[in-house]
Amino acid sequence: MIQKSNIARRRKAAQAEGGIEYKNKRDELIRVAAVLFKEKGYQATTLNEIAAAAGMDRASIYYYVDNKEEFFREAIKGVLDANTTEAERLMRMRSLNPKEKLEQLVTLLMRSYDENYPYMYLYIQEEMHAVAEQESVWAQEMVRQTQRFEKVVITLFKKGIEDGLFRSDISPGLAANALFGMFNWSHRWYKPGTGKSAEAVAQAFCKIFFDGFEQR
Incomplete structure (x- = not known):
């Protein structure tokens, strides 16, 4: 001791x-x-x-x-901080509409995954609902950071629907969960430095997702 x-x-x-x-x-x-x-x-x-x-x-x-917890905390905290700060900055930008902001957020996430591998992989792999069950200060901070990012995405979907950019028969929460689900599954098949670039994957995600969600 x-x-x-x-x-x-x-x-x-x-x-x-x-x-x-x-x-x-x-x-x-x-x-x-x-x-x-x-x-x-x-x-x-x-x-x-x-x-x-x-x-x-x-x-x-x-x-x-x-302790071991500190390794995990340090591996993902800095990346998550940076991503959340950038997401909130994008939300405040007046020169972009909600769809353009969301497209930039998708690119941000894929680029962050690419540049901060394997740290973002860990964040996705160690599911946040499991982290939420822990009572330590760092675990609760990670949950708050995740909720801040989710709030940005849901708010942008809501604003896009209000502005007539997105179809109104799909709720902002469902749209956000679908988008996160598409991104979160990428750790199963995407490895930086092999095959498509992060930007190419982001562009494909945006085309697949937003072409189906746009107001017709």
Whole structure:
């Protein structure tokens, strides 16, 4: 217990100092953990396995993180923050109509998946309803971030219906769930760097989805 407390103090001091070498090593460990989470699932992956994959012993891991949960949190939090902020910025833009904003959001999600692989893969793979059942502060923050993004999409669908851009016989909530479902299934078959680009996939998604949802 005393040894772990000493490591915790050293970890906090190193993080506060913000040294490049420490940060780079921590980022490397987060990526190693993310790859294992992708391959085995978050629940099935152990700290011992993360340490072994990184060529370290388990005790040394605690110099960089407090627990396995911190690896997962750090892997997806920054990406989710950035995506939500950009979605809310797009919603406020007056130069685009709701359909154009939604098309840009689809491109944003696919590009983020591509550029932040495997972190966005983890976010999709570890279903958020399972995360919502956890009571930790970070889990609830992830749920709030997800709800903020969903609110943007639903609001844009609602505004598009009001403006006559979209058909009114499909509710905004159902449309949003259908769009998210199409995107969320992509982790089953899309791997960055192989086949179609993220932009090409986004364009195909937009054509498939919005051609069917537009007001005739």
